[in-house]
Amino acid sequence: MRNHASGTIAAIVATLINIAAAFLIGALLIVAVGENPLKAFGVVWTGAFGSLKGFSFTLYYATNFIFTGLAVAVAAHAREYNIGGEGQANVSGLGVFLVGAMLPFLPWPVAIVLGIVAGMTFGAAWAFVPAYMSARRGSNLVVTTIMFNFLASLLMIYLIVNFLRPTTSMIPASGALADNLSLPRMDRFLLTLGINIHENPLNITFLVALLVCVAVTFLIWHTRWGYELRAVGENRDAAAYAGVHVPRVVIQAICLSGALAGMVGLNEVFGVQHRLILDFALGYGFTGVAVALIGNNHPLGIIPAAILFGALYQGGASMAFMFPKISREVVVVLQGLVILFAGGFVAVLRPYLTEQFDHFFTRKVA
Amino acid sequence: MSAIQNERELQDNSYAVEFRGVTKKFGSVVANDDVTFGVRKGTIHGIIGENGAGKSTLMSILFGLYHPEQGEILLSGALSKIKTPSTAIRAGIGMVHQHFMLVERMTALQNVVLGTEEGYWLKGGTGNVASKVKEIQNRYGLHFPLDAVTRDLPVGVQQRIEILKALYRGADVLILDEPTGVLTPGEVQDLFRVFQDLRAQGKTVILITHKLQEILSITDSVTVLRQGKSVGTYATAETDRMMLATLMVGRRPNAPPQAREPRRSDIRVEVSNLGVKDNLSIQRVFDLSFQIHAGEVLGVAGVAGNGQSELLSALAGLSPPSTGKIRLGNVEILPDHPTQPETIRKNGVGHVPEDRHRLGMMKRWTAAENSILGLHRSDRIEGVGKRIKPSKVGNWCRDLMTKHDVRPANPDLRFGLFSGGNQQKLVIGREIALSPDVLLIGQPTRGVDIGAIENIHAALLAERDRGKSVLLVSVELEEVLALSDRILVMFEGRSMGIVDRADADEKLLGLMMAGLPLADALNEKKVTVQ
Numbered sequence: 001m002r003n004h005a006s007g008t009i010a011a012i013v014a015t016l017i018n019i020a021a022a023f024l025i026g027a028l029l030i031v032a033v034g035e036n037p038l039k040a041f042g043v044v045w046t047g048a049f050g051s052l053k054g055f056s057f058t059l060y061y062a063t064n065f066i067f068t069g070l071a072v073a074v075a076a077h078a079r080e081y082n083i084g085g086e087g088q089a090n091v092s093g094l095g096v097f098l099v100g101a102m103l104p105f106l107p108w109p110v111a112i113v114l115g116i117v118a119g120m121t122f123g124a125a126w127a128f129v130p131a132y133m134s135a136r137r138g139s140n141l142v143v144t145t146i147m148f149n150f151l152a153s154l155l156m157i158y159l160i161v162n163f164l165r166p167t168t169s170m171i172p173a174s175g176a177l178a179d180n181l182s183l184p185r186m187d188r189f190l191l192t193l194g195i196n197i198h199e200n201p202l203n204i205t206f207l208v209a210l211l212v213c214v215a216v217t218f219l220i221w222h223t224r225w226g227y228e229l230r231a232v233g234e235n236r237d238a239a240a241y242a243g244v245h246v247p248r249v250v251i252q253a254i255c256l257s258g259a260l261a262g263m264v265g266l267n268e269v270f271g272v273q274h275r276l277i278l279d280f281a282l283g284y285g286f287t288g289v290a291v292a293l294i295g296n297n298h299p300l301g302i303i304p305a306a307i308l309f310g311a312l313y314q315g316g317a318s319m320a321f322m323f324p325k326i327s328r329e330v331v332v333v334l335q336g337l338v339i340l341f342a343g344g345f346v347a348v349l350r351p352y353l354t355e356q357f358d359h360f361f362t363r364k365v366a
Numbered sequence: 367m368s369a370i371q372n373e374r375e376l377q378d379n380s381y382a383v384e385f386r387g388v389t390k391k392f393g394s395v396v397a398n399d400d401v402t403f404g405v406r407k408g409t410i411h412g413i414i415g416e417n418g419a420g421k422s423t424l425m426s427i428l429f430g431l432y433h434p435e436q437g438e439i440l441l442s443g444a445l446s447k448i449k450t451p452s453t454a455i456r457a458g459i460g461m462v463h464q465h466f467m468l469v470e471r472m473t474a475l476q477n478v479v480l481g482t483e484e485g486y487w488l489k490g491g492t493g494n495v496a497s498k499v500k501e502i503q504n505r506y507g508l509h510f511p512l513d514a515v516t517r518d519l520p521v522g523v524q525q526r527i528e529i530l531k532a533l534y535r536g537a538d539v540l541i542l543d544e545p546t547g548v549l550t551p552g553e554v555q556d557l558f559r560v561f562q563d564l565r566a567q568g569k570t571v572i573l574i575t576h577k578l579q580e581i582l583s584i585t586d587s588v589t590v591l592r593q594g595k596s597v598g599t600y601a602t603a604e605t606d607r608m609m610l611a612t613l614m615v616g617r618r619p620n621a622p623p624q625a626r627e628p629r630r631s632d633i634r635v636e637v638s639n640l641g642v643k644d645n646l647s648i649q650r651v652f653d654l655s656f657q658i659h660a661g662e663v664l665g666v667a668g669v670a671g672n673g674q675s676e677l678l679s680a681l682a683g684l685s686p687p688s689t690g691k692i693r694l695g696n697v698e699i700l701p702d703h704p705t706q707p708e709t710i711r712k713n714g715v716g717h718v719p720e721d722r723h724r725l726g727m728m729k730r731w732t733a734a735e736n737s738i739l740g741l742h743r744s745d746r747i748e749g750v751g752k753r754i755k756p757s758k759v760g761n762w763c764r765d766l767m768t769k770h771d772v773r774p775a776n777p778d779l780r781f782g783l784f785s786g787g788n789q790q791k792l793v794i795g796r797e798i799a800l801s802p803d804v805l806l807i808g809q810p811t812r813g814v815d816i817g818a819i820e821n822i823h824a825a826l827l828a829e830r831d832r833g834k835s836v837l838l839v840s841v842e843l844e845e846v847l848a849l850s851d852r853i854l855v856m857f858e859g860r861s862m863g864i865v866d867r868a869d870a871d872e873k874l875l876g877l878m879m880a881g882l883p884l885a886d887a888l889n890e891k892k893v894t895v896q
Contacts, residue, residue: 006780007730224752227735227742234728241684241717241725242740243708358783 006357014349022341047318048311056202062310068288071261073297078253084145085261086285087152088123092262095122097276104178123262131254135247174276203271213299293343388437399594415591460532470517522553611876634835641689650676665850673859716797720808729782737763770795787818
């Protein structure tokens, strides 16, 4: 019953109810296309969690969702909505790639550090212009960050096609990076233990993601900067009264948000692709909004929410593969339902539940 | 009161609106307490009272925005069935709010007909009604260009649009809530002419205001509200400034002066020729000068909305001065050199804001988190620095709570769940915790239960005796008299003079609050005493 416990409990309960409701509607949809929903969901479950291989894929997707989810959450604590995770992640790939291309001799422990620095710097830089325009000039951050997603996409096409693509290649991707830059992967590690899960993208970046969760938690709730960040989000007039430089904190928050989204570049470029490909960040930025919503902007909520979406990505693919009647689109609809219910409708239940829990606690206190 | 009641029995139908025992509570706060009076048809009726006296609440009840717990309202002698603003409009009641309800990008005509367009097509709708609107304009002298975009029109004209809007909807009773607050003196004269035209045409005008001058110059009758109660209804001709001022603020016992440390000679706060504009660039403070010594409380009295809030926010660094100079200890605030609240706090200034909920606290945070708000950049609290340690902050908060008797003494409880008095005790405790040389405090006991008032007053006097300079802004005259060493009275952004506590009493301050400079107020007081 530390930090406003009733609000937290209400948020968790409301989220669980809403996720259940989303699956219920999804079940109706599966019945409508003529399959048994229990069987179908069973396949989603086993696809995502049933095998080491499937689970590794789930965690690989979750890695990116954790980064983009944290990105949205940090800005949301200042009551700013950074919808530009997509573009910030996209541009960060360039930063990570440049480190690899310019310093091909680096061993991976050094590469990962420089990759983090480069990814975060590029992500933050891409967020800075919308941040500045929002905090100092009052433009709408949602609009500018979305526009910057398009700009990022076009910039990356231009750079990859015109400069980074090997002249002999027709594929819109850069040449491969040196092998010594590749981050340690789960499949290789398990192979040394005699377990074969085939080619699998899960790599050490997942552990980095968990560390970043710890760091963000510490930053938001245990530092002066986090205190000011939350003050700005809670009540800007009161924050200014307390001596917080509101626009400055807003800009810093959005840039940090961009930096966190930029970690996706590390996972994809050094961890998985070992090259810079087109649209490697597609969808992660936007799903991050849903992850943050469902995770209630708290790292402890974002981790399960990211795994939920990782499971839907991975298990949904299995479901579409196993049931001919269930097309890929049904899976997308199911993801959409989870976003709609757990993300959008959570606000419907939460105030009511908060009140209920408040009554419960104040009675105990009094 | 009995005379009025007798009169009512004789001529029941002559009242356009009649309140009978109306009571409205918000939680434990009684906003209207058994309010009973009538407004005659075809008159201009004033309702006067200090801020928080319940004027606006009463009119909101009449307009269907609030529902009273007890009592009834009669319209032209019949029991009113008003439940919502739309039924109020149908019953012939129009309201012009303090903040206009106009769509700025629409033309004047579109605003007038908005919501009552005839037909589905707006063009046809406004076309048909233009002549009707013009007729109303001519009848009441409410002239303004119908095609002008509302946002480009001056405030006084926008107000006319609001009035016309109400009349267009068939209002017989027109309520205006503090209509002159945003107007220039010339516009006020125009508005009063409109009132007279309305009265000549048989309409009833209810004017809510806290300005005595307006009541005396335009109304036929006046009802005085004080602390939610109707003190009485009078024919305006039978009243005068003095009488209304006394009725408004009431008679309160003068607290005997208490033993205290004498003030020191050094001047800690110096304000010279200060001018402040609000965020709409309207000047709210004019040419204000005063000084505060160490070990002294300067009280700022005045009816709310006469520039006290803007004065306080300029001193706290929340809005820059437009002219003049402020010196707080070692910090100087100049128009071309505005100073951030952070710097001001660092230099030993504490600030308890007037509006606690908007500025002084975070409702959804815990008490502990609130207990370091504004102090979080100081390095003088254990566990608060670049890194903030929640458990240490909890201890800090618990200490403050014990020291200032905040209940329940639970630092982890959400701050919004505390009562107003306990919130305020913690906020004040926090602001004096690091022993600032200067304390700015606005409405120290607003929304505070009676039990906490004594605590708070004692804490402020203790600060003074420790040699601090305190600037106290309050609309509670009693409070200003109880705490201040000298009293500055503000009226329409200007100083009416500074009175020593020994020379001040409610009558004198009441007159000054009504806009008489100190010398005139002393004269008038002498006259009435004789």
